[in-house]
Amino acid sequence: MPTPSRYWREIPQRYRLEANACKSCGIKFFPPRQICPECGNKELEPDKLAEKGKILTYTVIRVPPHQFVDQAPFAVGIVELEDGVKLTGQIVDCDFEDLKIGKEVKIEFRKISQEGESGILCYGYKFVPV
Amino acid sequence: MRDVAIIGIGMTKWGELWEKSLRDVFVESALLAVEESGVDKIDSMYIGSMSSGIFVGQEHIASLLADYMGVNPIPATRVESACASGGIALRQAFIEVASGMSDVVLAGGVEKMTDVDGYQATYALGTASDQEYEGYHGITFPGLYALIARAHMEKYGTTREQLAMVAVKNHHNGSLNPLAQFPFEVTVEAVLNSVMVADPLRILDCSPITDGAAAVVVCPAEMARTLGKPVIKITGSGHATDAIALSSRKDITWLEAVYQSGKKAFDMAGKSPKDIDIIEVHDCFTIAEICVLEALGFFEKGKGGQAVERGQTSMDGDIPVNPSGGLKSKGHPVGATGIAQIVEAVKQLRGEAEKRQVKDARIAMTQNMGGSGGSSVVHILERE
Numbered sequence: 001m002p003t004p005s006r007y008w009r010e011i012p013q014r015y016r017l018e019a020n021a022c023k024s025c026g027i028k029f030f031p032p033r034q035i036c037p038e039c040g041n042k043e044l045e046p047d048k049l050a051e052k053g054k055i056l057t058y059t060v061i062r063v064p065p066h067q068f069v070d071q072a073p074f075a076v077g078i079v080e081l082e083d084g085v086k087l088t089g090q091i092v093d094c095d096f097e098d099l100k101i102g103k104e105v106k107i108e109f110r111k112i113s114q115e116g117e118s119g120i121l122c123y124g125y126k127f128v129p130v
Numbered sequence: 131m132r133d134v135a136i137i138g139i140g141m142t143k144w145g146e147l148w149e150k151s152l153r154d155v156f157v158e159s160a161l162l163a164v165e166e167s168g169v170d171k172i173d174s175m176y177i178g179s180m181s182s183g184i185f186v187g188q189e190h191i192a193s194l195l196a197d198y199m200g201v202n203p204i205p206a207t208r209v210e211s212a213c214a215s216g217g218i219a220l221r222q223a224f225i226e227v228a229s230g231m232s233d234v235v236l237a238g239g240v241e242k243m244t245d246v247d248g249y250q251a252t253y254a255l256g257t258a259s260d261q262e263y264e265g266y267h268g269i270t271f272p273g274l275y276a277l278i279a280r281a282h283m284e285k286y287g288t289t290r291e292q293l294a295m296v297a298v299k300n301h302h303n304g305s306l307n308p309l310a311q312f313p314f315e316v317t318v319e320a321v322l323n324s325v326m327v328a329d330p331l332r333i334l335d336c337s338p339i340t341d342g343a344a345a346v347v348v349c350p351a352e353m354a355r356t357l358g359k360p361v362i363k364i365t366g367s368g369h370a371t372d373a374i375a376l377s378s379r380k381d382i383t384w385l386e387a388v389y390q391s392g393k394k395a396f397d398m399a400g401k402s403p404k405d406i407d408i409i410e411v412h413d414c415f416t417i418a419e420i421c422v423l424e425a426l427g428f429f430e431k432g433k434g435g436q437a438v439e440r441g442q443t444s445m446d447g448d449i450p451v452n453p454s455g456g457l458k459s460k461g462h463p464v465g466a467t468g469i470a471q472i473v474e475a476v477k478q479l480r481g482e483a484e485k486r487q488v489k490d491a492r493i494a495m496t497q498n499m500g501g502s503g504g505s506s507v508v509h510i511l512e513r514e
Contacts, residue, residue: 002266010262010266031262031263056281056382057277057278057280057281057284057382058277058280059269059273059276059277059280059328059329059330059331060326060328060329061268061269061270061273061328062325062326062327062328062329063252063270063272063327063328064268064270065249065252065253065256065265065268065270066249066250066252066253067268068268071268074268076267076268076269076273076277077277078277078376078377078382086377086378087263087377088263088264088267088269088375088376088377089267090267090268096329101280101281101284112266112267112268113268122266124266124267
């Protein structure tokens, strides 16, 4: 349940896919981190996610959380992007039977959920088969 | 460091206990443990509880429960690490006694989950995942384990039937446990035909929503030897963490925190998987039991499903896994689960497990997991 401040704070990642990368070992992080867990380096530079990748694993949620009731059933997967970053999100515009590990997808900006009639409209990234 | 032993255990029937409050259900088990231990006082207590704030709107429960046990003003501390809260409560009690800071410490766990509806319970459990980068997208806990299951099936050829066999085995064991929430058998067909929750996991792959508590009392082994009962020592304790977001892990099918916590416990006890007579593991979903057994080194990577199919994890197999019925059949009041695993291990080592007794069990292991593997705590218990 995002409050306005919480929702606003995450906008750079959800709307603009802002990541960062370790200046020492080059690994990219999403969401951005303050220290590289691989090498301990604290110097990281702003970066942006690749927008294409492949499905690593997926499921179809049939018993959803409350704010997703209207959307169920829906597919969720972990995608490995071309820059090596792995990311969890919904996979849309695709029949469930066509979901497959290894399937190529791209990131699109979509509505994720909404809090009733007058609450926050929550946006972010979803995966769409290429 | 002093040797530490478990001298008292307490647990009552688990289930949907509408007639009992959080404090009722905890105090009942805790008093049983104190009574059984024979001590006249405890020096401090640790309580594992994942989410009493969401489930019953009550925080600050360590002091509340100490009050209702009649033991104020002793120190009481709540421990939280999602579903591993109970196991870590025991570890804190172990450390406190081993260090010499206290002599008699109670470690308990409790969760009262049925005062809220299914959506609220799903939400509470979901808080163990990364809320901004997993929960935000609508994934549930069964969903996260479904992602692991799908990846495991693809990578290693684990079959849908093998997952079902974990539930069949644990329900068989649980049918012999009078304290279990669902003490009945299920068949592979029943699992495969049950309602789909998150493909490929069905409702009978999932542990239930449960009200329940469990408690144990620990003290120095030297003191335990004077009590005239079998001495059950804690010889190994390991605790480890991992990224709570599945997507942040190198291999989605591998539970690194389980491996690390197991290695620490094995090293401390000077033991390896072949030495273990029975093990209670965190089968919150059928796939979890398979991944945990691989990470602890009981079976090679990717071979856990085959091991279940061959009966190696059954009561008469190479390593009986979850003789209590596991989370699947016994129930899963999240904060209490880690302590209930210890209760079963102690019963097995004392020879008090009745119809589900594993013959000559002398060394037991427990593994309790938080979330989708973001934390894990392992203990090794030995009968002297």
